[in-house]
Amino acid sequence: MAGYRDLLRTPGVARIIVAQLTARFPNGMTSLAILLHIQSVTGSYGSAGLVLAATSVGQAIAGPVTSRWMGMWGMRRVLTLTTAVCAVAIATLALARMPLPGYMALGMLAGLSTPPVQSAVRTIYPKMVNSRQLTPLFSLDASLQEIIWIIAPVLITFVATQVGTVEGLLLVVVILVGGCAWFILSPEVGRVRIPRSRRSIGKVLTKPAVLLATVVGFLLIGACAAVEAGVVATFGHGGLEAGIVLALFSVGSLAGGLTFGHIPIGSWAMARRLFIVTVGLALTMISLDVWWLGGTLVLAGIGIAPALAVLFAMTSASVKFSDTAEAFGWVGTGQLIGAAAGSAIAGFLIDGIGPEGAYIAATVFSAAGLLVAIVFVRAFPDLRHRDASPIPDTEPVETVT
Numbered sequence: 558m559a560g561y562r563d564l565l566r567t568p569g570v571a572r573i574i575v576a577q578l579t580a581r582f583p584n585g586m587t588s589l590a591i592l593l594h595i596q597s598v599t600g601s602y603g604s605a606g607l608v609l610a611a612t613s614v615g616q617a618i619a620g621p622v623t624s625r626w627m628g629m630w631g632m633r634r635v636l637t638l639t640t641a642v643c644a645v646a647i648a649t650l651a652l653a654r655m656p657l658p659g660y661m662a663l664g665m666l667a668g669l670s671t672p673p674v675q676s677a678v679r680t681i682y683p684k685m686v687n688s689r690q691l692t693p694l695f696s697l698d699a700s701l702q703e704i705i706w707i708i709a710p711v712l713i714t715f716v717a718t719q720v721g722t723v724e725g726l727l728l729v730v731v732i733l734v735g736g737c738a739w740f741i742l743s744p745e746v747g748r749v750r751i752p753r754s755r756r757s758i759g760k761v762l763t764k765p766a767v768l769l770a771t772v773v774g775f776l777l778i779g780a781c782a783a784v785e786a787g788v789v790a791t792f793g794h795g796g797l798e799a800g801i802v803l804a805l806f807s808v809g810s811l812a813g814g815l816t817f818g819h820i821p822i823g824s825w826a827m828a829r830r831l832f833i834v835t836v837g838l839a840l841t842m843i844s845l846d847v848w849w850l851g852g853t854l855v856l857a858g859i860g861i862a863p864a865l866a867v868l869f870a871m872t873s874a875s876v877k878f879s880d881t882a883e884a885f886g887w888v889g890t891g892q893l894i895g896a897a898a899g900s901a902i903a904g905f906l907i908d909g910i911g912p913e914g915a916y917i918a919a920t921v922f923s924a925a926g927l928l929v930a931i932v933f934v935r936a937f938p939d940l941r942h943r944d945a946s947p948i949p950d951t952e953p954v955e956t957v958t
């Protein structure tokens with residue numbers, strides 16, 4: 558903890574962390590808010606899963622594109638435009654009544670315009686701290702973002718069940734606009750300039766570490782999305798149990814991230830962390846009792862933030878600075894496609910066999926991620942004796958031979 562305190566004393570670090578967490582706070586609310594709203598309107602978890610999947614697909618398409626735009630037009634312009642469009646789309650989703658395809662179209666528009674705050678801040682980090690502090694900063698970021706998943710599900714569940722699902726979505730809009738405005742106006746956002754990448758879009762995926770981070774992120778977040786749908790289906794709309802159980806899931810992740818964030822990242826780090834997640838999720842299938850689910854999800858959560866820290870560090874260390882934003886955009890895309898797949902599969906399994914199906918899906922997703930981490934362990938970079946800073950951009954130099 559002393560190391561984290563020293564890190565937070567670095568000028569600007571604490572401010573930018575809090576600002577970006579506020580800007581990303583709606584990420585922990587939007588999925589549940591849409592799920593609860595569409596299920597309430599249509600009476601079907603399958604329909605709600607389809608709208609949520611459309612939103613996630615939109616985010617997945619936009620991720621690398623809007624991240625790359627920041628190198629072309631600047632962070633503030635891109636963040637401001639996307640925030641405005643996203644806010645309008647979510648507000649319309651809340652207030653309008655239309656057939657399912659209309660809800661899916663609005664969900665996709667909201668996803669396409671999701672502000673690329675995550676890519677922006679993780680591109681800024683290497684310019685704010687020295688190389689020795691970068692890996693701990695990624696670990697701290699991955700841990701503190703769990704505050705979003707602790708507070709946001711409880712808040713949105715309370716508002717949606719006790720006030721209304723429309724009011725829940727409108728609350729998302731208010732926090733989105735306020736949080737993104739704070740982040741956009743932060744000095745660091747205006748100070749850091751992302752160089753224009755000379756590589757064609759998608760070329761960064763030829764880096765094995767970036768591709769692996771994208772695939773593993775897809776599977777890990779797919780498992781989390783299935784858990785989210787399963788918990789909501791298990792406890793329904795009558796109380797706060799769903800929000801509390803999901804908050805416990807994040808408490809485990811926060812504890813794991815802060816506890817293991819200082820451990821050097823070796824090639825087997827991802828496999829060890831995903832093993833913890835897989836065991837915890839497998840145990841959820843024994844019972845749907847609130848206390849059992851809470852305990853097993855705390856165990857599963859212990860591996861999540863540490864696994865995400867590995868994803869961030871290996872991505873940063875494997876690309877040039879000019880490609881960092883796009884690389885994080887692709888990693889985010891993998892996670893969002895995973896969220897779409899996890900939500901849709903869990904939704905249909907819930908309609909077919911009950912809430913148990915969602916936990917089966919979550920366990921399968923996590924086990925697949927563990928298998929990938931074991932089979933391709935040689936492709937995971939060993940960062941125990943090096944830092945996670947991006948590779949410096951250099952200009953070609955002509956030589957006389």
